[in-house]
Amino acid sequence: MNDLELAPTSTPNMTNVLEARGLGRSYHGKPVVSDVNLAVPAGQTVAVLGPSGAGKSTMLRCLAGLEPIQTGSIGFQGRPLSEAGGKPRSFGGRIGMVFQQFNLFPHLTAVQNVALAPLRVRRLRREQAHAEAVALLDRVGLPEHHDHYPFELSGGQQQRVAIARALAMRPELMLFDEPTSxxxxxxxxxxxxxxxxxxxxxxxxxxxxxxxxxxxxxxxRVVFMAEGRIVEDGPAATVFDSPAQQRTRRFLAQALGE
Ligand SMILES: Nc1ncnc2c1ncn2[C@@H]1O[C@H](COP(=O)(O)OP(=O)(O)OP(=O)(O)O)[C@@H](O)[C@H]1O
Ligand SMILES: [Mg+2]
Structure with missing residues (x-):
């Protein structure tokens, strides 16, 4: 039997790590995210831009499986993450999320913050969780702050601890919501x-x-959102240098101070 015959008949599309189709989310009957179609191939970095209230955070929380959706579906690595009307499935730390507010545990040091989920969820031994946490803190440029508590760290340092904490769960997708604002x-x-x-x-x-x-x-790639919808989606250079939509042009002109 050759390899082809061993292949399953319906192989999930593994090139897209994330795939949202017709995604819609409303609050109290008011649509906040409408008909979002977004496929993110492995290794791609997608920047989502748009005015305040455009639905960017809401979309991201839906993609993270933190909120249910009312229409459409979301897949993560070819498996269903969220379906209209259903409860989102948890992929644990495989989807890492970093918010504007770092939300570190104040009573834990940097290393302890990073090692916590690997200890509890990945069930690593203490020494291994600690060693991995130390390596991650080094990776985010904090080799001298392993034993500092959040209150002893600057905002930027705290945010880097938060990133290390998400990475400690070995995510295959990282979602960031205005991590620097x-x-x-x-x-x-x-x-x-x-x-x-x-x-x-x-x-x-x-x-x-x-x-x-x-x-x-x-x-x-850049995705521009306004009023709950994706208005423009294309290579970063194209969207910045020659946006197709008037709405995008206006937003960029303002954002770039032109
Ligand atoms: N939990 C909620 N309940 C009701 N309405 C909400 C809720 N969360 C968000 N909204 C509304 O949804 C709309 C989109 O909000 P969202 O936070 O997704 O926008 P955003 O693009 O992230 O804006 P910003 O750039 O200011 O962060 C807003 O009108 C907001 O008031
Ligand atoms: Mg937001």
Whole structure:
């Protein structure tokens, strides 16, 4: 028997890590995200841009499986994550999420914050969880802060601990919701550098951001949302240099201060 005969008849589409079709979410009957179609291939970095209230955070929470959806479906690595009207399925830490507010445990050190989920969920031995946490903190540029508590860290350092904490669950997809918008410019740069490294290492990323320079330089693709819908979706260079939609042009002109 050759390899072809062994292949299952319906192979899930493994090239897309994430696939949303006709995704809709409303609150109290008011649509907030409508008919979103978004397929994210492995290794791609997608920057989501758009005005306040466009539904970016809501979409991201749906993609993370943190909120139910009312229409459409979401798949993660070829498996159903969320279906209209159903409860989203949890993929544990396989989908990492980083928010604007870092939400670290205040009573735990950096290493303890990062090692916690691997200990509890991945059931690693203490020494191994600790060793992995140390390596991750080094990777996000915090080799000297392993034993610091959150209150002893700057916002940028806390956000990098939060990223290390998400990475500790070995995610195959990272979702970021305005990870730098609570930070001063200096700390913003540090966090963006960590995200750029992740992108270059081949992580699949969807990031909601107002950092236009980051979106243009580090994202492969830009999705522009307004009023709950994807208005424009294309290669970062194309969307920035020659946006097809008037709405995108206006937003970019304002965001870029032109
Ligand atoms: N839990 C909720 N209950 C009711 N309405 C909500 C809820 N969360 C969000 N909304 C509404 O949904 C719309 C989209 O909100 P969302 O936070 O997704 O926008 P956003 O694009 O992330 O905006 P911003 O750039 O300000 O973060 C807003 O009108 C908001 O008021
Ligand atoms: Mg938001």
């Amino acid at each position: 609570a930070l001063d410019p200096e700390f913003t740069r540090e966090v963006l550098a960590v995200m750029r490294d992740l992108a270059e290492d081949g992580m699949t990323i969807v990031v909601v951001t107002h950092e236009m320079d980051f979106a243009r330089r580090s994202a492969d």
